[in-house]
Amino acid sequence: MTEKLRMASPDLAEANIDKLAELFPTVITEVHDEDGNLQRAVDFDSLRQELSGCIVEGPQERYRLDWPGKRAAAFAANAPIAKTLRPVREESVDFDATENIFIEGDNLDALKLLQESYLGKVKLIYIDPPYNTGNDFVYNDTFANSSADELRRSGQTDNEGVPLVANTDSNGRFHTSWLNMMYPRLRLARNFLTDDGVLVVSIDENEHANLIELGKTVFGDASYVGEIVLKNSNKNDQSFISIQHEYIVFFVKNKQANSGEWVEKKEGLEKIYATFNRFRKEHGDDWAAINRAAKTWYKTFPPNDPVFASKHYDNMDARGIYFGSDISGPNDGQYVYDVLHPITGKPCKRPSRGWVFPEASMKEQILNNRVHFGLDHTTVPKIKTYLKDTEYQSLTSIRFVDGRAASKRLAKLFGEKVFTNPKDEFLLRDIFRAVGVGGEDIVLDMFAGSGSAMHAVLERNRSEASSSCRYIGIQIAEDLHESLKTAKGAARKITSNAIDLLTELGRPATVAEITKQRMRIVNKQLDGDLLVDSGFRVLKVDTSNLVDVWTAPDNIAQDILTESITSLKKDRTAKDLLFQVLLDWGLELSSSIIRETVDNREVYAVDDDALIACFAESVSPEVVRAIAERSPLRAVFRDDAFETDATRINTEQIFREVSPSTEVRTI
Structure with missing residues (x-):
């Protein structure tokens, strides 16, 4: 057993x-x-x-992305760790009912621990990694080299540290450190994605090119499907070219499984519909007057306003707002005939390739008022394309977003500015929707930062009743005091207000605490929305639940031996052990957990008896039989709960007789 x-x-x-x-x-x-x-x-x-x-073979030249430390980074991705995730109920919101997970700790450790529970289950992974502006990384992996080691190994200095090439900051070390940090994390992340899963990465110009090649290395050449250029700034403070944009880069796990039919609703439609309704009240059925008013109105919008993108929809009839689209035929000279103008009665000017329809179909379109005619027969007629029929478009590669808007919303949420340049939760919501995230899909963000992606998942669920997506957010407990000392320019994400706020709340001054606090505030805002699960379970990466024994057997004193009868650490609770078991058995960390009492012993039933666990220090036959009679898929006990071999054998016998299909293990 x-x-x-x-x-x-x-x-x-x-x-x-x-x-x-x-x-x-x-x-x-x-x-x-x-x-x-x-x-x-x-x-x-x-x-x-x-x-x-x-x-x-061997050293033969080949096309690939290479850098110093790549093999060590790959090894870091595969190497097992003796760590666990410990639940923290008091920092969670709606712990028992929520299906959202927030993990505090290094994301490399967290990704390793989650491998079996979420293998192939995540629809979308969003990451906003460090942009590599030249500052030290928070993610200081054990395989990473020191700056001096990296400079020597990459040939930028000799053994005495004397530079061998000029401008060392732009050669090797910075790019290598970033690649060594990202490579193992992307390798692990790929395992989580569903077959039609999507990886979405926000990045700036410093590592944009490397990110694309790194993504192709991990996911395959065909995985890269494009990017959005996000204009979010009007700054004018750089030499050569002032960078006023960032990138959102997209990769898919399997193109055969993901059709790529990504569409989004056009922005500014509500404003357009409202304005044309006003034109209709003012001008009635004078469609020419409405057209003139619309043209004038559209000119008031700058090119970066979403309304401007729909300025060609400047006509209206009884059916609605439309624009006249090309009526040319698909093949030169295929359909050639006369179309009479409804006012002059003369043949209209024909398009150079002939008409798009055969003559009978064209007469039907004219009869149904689907053809837009000019003032007279000297202009080519057009087909009416209605805005209400074209509200959705393909996900477009250029986006104008006011970078200040998300900052203002976050400052309003907290009551003061605590985080600079957060990602826009509404933009992320729309991207999630466009790439097909919905239903009960899982979204993973392993650089949670201010929590924008987690917030976006809730906004996605709020915007559509059929969406009940879940999130897993991961954020290291980065010390805010140190961040404020070292971060410069765009890399400076946190303000001193954040430290003051957390101090007032009695919480540690870390980025992870800002993430959690944002989601607590959002939870209160959505409290009345019973359809949106806005709670979250907090878990923290910690050392193994097992006792570390470093003493050689010959040196163990009798008193130490007595203390070491149990292999479990004394400070670990039954909930700690339960979540360790969930990880080991590959069960989701959001599984429902019901605490019960059987024969005065605490018993946990997980996910409708998919697992029943009893971590009492002694197990009675009554407890064992009660658990076996429920025929769980799995049962687990403490190894030291069986005081004698006879007790252990009796437990095996009970399960063989009562529930032979139950998988029974100990910790």
Whole structure:
């Protein structure tokens, strides 16, 4: 029965070996590890032979993105960690009912811990990573090199630190550090995406080119599907060219599974409809007067206003607002005949390629008032295209967004400015909708920052009754005091007001606390909306629930041995152990949890008895039988809860008799 749970993140290298063993069993061999124990390994010479038609040998030149530390970064993505996620009920909102998750900690650790629970379940991953403006990274991974090491290895300095090339800040180190930080995270992120999943990344010009190549490296060349150029500034303070835009870059996991039919509703429609209704009241059925008024009105909008993009919809009839579109035929000279002008009675000027319809169809269109005629027969008629029929358009590559709007909304939310240049939650909401996020989809943001993407998910749900998306947000507990000291220019995201606010609330001065506080405020705003789940479960990355034992067996004193009977840390609660079990068994962290009491012992039923856990320090036969009679899919107990071998054997016997299909384990 009692196979022990692993209590660590999955070993992705081992998982990859398993996949290779399925495809190429002859390439799997055995080698001795550092302790002399046999372990599986891949014979790469044999693997080259298996792939002899397409392998690139040794140092031969090939097209790929390379940088110092790439192999170490890949190793960092695969290496298991002895960590866990601990629930924090007092920092959560609606802990028992919500399906949203917020994780505080390094996102590399969090992504590893979530691998089995969310493999292939996330529809969209949004990230707003560090833009690499030359400042030190918060994400200081253990495999990353120091600045001096990186400069030496990349050939920018010699062993004594003397520069070998000019302008070291723009050579190697900054780009390498950023790539080493991003590479393992993107590799892990890809595993979460559904087959039709989408990765959306906000980035500026510093790493834009590298991001696209890195995305292709991780997701495949065909994965990159385009980008939005986001004009969000009018600043004029740079040499050469003043950068007034950022990028939102899109990758898809599988083009065959994602049709790419991404559409968005045109902006400014409400204003257009309201204005034309006013024109109709003023001019009645004088369509020419309405056309003149519309042309004048459209001229009052600058090119970056969304109304300006629809300025060609300047005509109106009894059906609604329209513009006259081209009536030319698809093939030169295919449909050539006379169309008489309704007023002059003379043949209208024909388009050079002939008409788009055969003559009978054209007569029907004219009869139904679907053709727009000029003042007389000297102009080519046009087909009426109505605004109400074309409210949606393909996701467009250029977007004008006032960068101050999101900042003002966030400042209003907090009552003061605490975060500079947050991402626009309404823009993200519209992007999520456009790429098909809806229903019960999951959105993951592993650089949560101010919480804009999490807020956008709630706005997505609020805007459409059929949408009940969930979010997983991850944010490291970056110290705000240190951020204010080191961050400069655009990299400075936090204001001193944030520290004052958190101090007043009695909370640590970290970015993660700002994220949580924003979502608490949003929850209060949406409290009356029963259709939107605006709560969130807080979990924090922490050390393993298992005791660290570093003493050699010969040196363990009797009193230490007595204290070490249990392998679990004394400060860990039953809820801590339960969430560890959820991770180990690959269950979602948003699963429903019901606490019950059986024979004076605490029992947790998860997700309608998909799992029943009892972490009491001793387990009675009554508890075991009560759990077995519910026939859960899985059951788990503390390993030290069985005082004798007889108790353990009796537990095995009860499950064999009462619920033989239940998978039973211990921790």
